[in-house]
Amino acid sequence: MKGVTVIFRRELAGLFLTPLAWVLLLAAVGLNGFLLIAMLRSSGGDVNGVLNFLLGLGGAYWMLMITLPPLLTMRSISEESKSGQLEFLLTAPVTDAAVVVGKHLAVCAFLAVLWSVVPLYGLVLQLTGVTPDWGQLGMGYLGAVLVSALFSGIGMLASAASSTPLLAAFLGFVFNIAVLLLPLGASSVGGRVGGLLQPIAERLNVLQHLQTSFMRGAFDTADLFFFLAWTGLFLFASVRIVEARRWWT
């Protein structure tokens, strides 16, 4: 546990010391800000509708969700393995799991900061005299952080399994899309393949778990557990791959 904290702090500091993180942050904040203004104008001031759009309903949200986590996690294992930094970490007195979880939490924290601009818009709107639905906004934000955690977990797995960051980012990106579209795919693909996909799709339905609670401003521990469990599963697989890497290299 102590090891997780140490790794987490280093990784978070490391993220904020690289230009990539700042570029991504700027792009995401810029896009969200632009959308906020544009949508407020076109919707005639439907504050809650717009904030909901920014936290789950809109395409921009999902685009960021699919692309940002793999870009942030891509280097964490594959590149460090090549540069030898992973060797440094894995010969330090911390467990492999602490290294993987610490790195993952750092990416989650970064994404939590990134998504916090939307509640910040809420605050600005509040100050200008329009009170947003804070319950819905807060839950939407929590949902965004949980989805980020899940997709970062997938990114970690991709990074652990790839030899180069580019491949890791690509794999993470493709896998994120696959997970997101799995329920849709399973229902549209008929026959035997569809039958095979159906049970997985029912258990890994990100959209449904987000829409039934977090986006409506409701809190359901079952949905919370859904995200935590899947994230944990991907991290567990990542740890096993990091362990197995010692045998390949």
Added chain:
Amino acid sequence: MIQVERISRRFGSLEAVRDLSFEVARGEVVGLLGLNGAGKSTTMRMLTGYLPVSSGSISIGGHDVLTDSLAVRRQVGYLAEGVPLYKEHRVSEMLRFQGRLFGLSRARIKERTAHVLERVGLTDRARSLVGNLSKGMRQRVGIAVALLPAPDLLILDEPTSGLDPLQRVGVRDLCRELAQEHTVIISSHILPEIEAVCDRLILLHRGTKVADGTKAELLSAEGGSQLAVRVKAERLTHERFRADLAKAVPEAELTSSQEGPHHEAFLRCPADPSGRVGRLAAERGWVLTRLAWREASLEHLFGRLASGRMEEEAAQA
């Protein structure tokens, strides 16, 4: 301190280390020596537990490297090949990170940071970014990082590779100082470096141990220094040649050969007997065509062991 028992490591079909065993006592300074690809780095990685052994076992300070890995890691300061440091951090931040990884208290980290920076002579560069340092300095930061938790065992993989001669001397002196307080294992493919620092040498070739001992032991095993003598004399019998030489230099071990009027001999002895052999040749009227003294050195030994092994293997195949 370290017990290595019959370890092997395979990478696919390549056997990087084969049936290697050695022991290192507390306070010893051991040099792992070998050509590129001899298995030095692989051995060190197995010692730190980063690479699991394919077979055999390693125990450090009474803890098994694989089953009790964390206990081993707490005792070991390891500088990996290529000095992997986070370039975006400052030197002091890198040291603090290492201290936290080892669970040191804040006060202890501060104290140790000051100590190790002074040790490697980088006190004035504590605020510099690691990425902005020269290669020699980065190497010294790497040593400082390995040294920070005050480990019982220091494992330094090629600490002098890629340095200019002056920096190399600096790092070598540093290693020699460290040797007084820690158990140290250093690897290198550069002989003089290791010779200067280590009390004991382990020579690796193609993943197996070909020699293990102090410098003096290795040199005496190699046969020591020798004098090569070659004379031309028409009416000299080879037996006579040998007998005369043996009488003139009684302490030497003699091997010889003849080719027509040319007689050749090698005299193995601790001190150079050229004067006596020269006088003998003058008295007997031999024409001396060669008289060469060769001082034994690890370099010769190393070359011979390496090439000898290669020939052996070629003969087997």
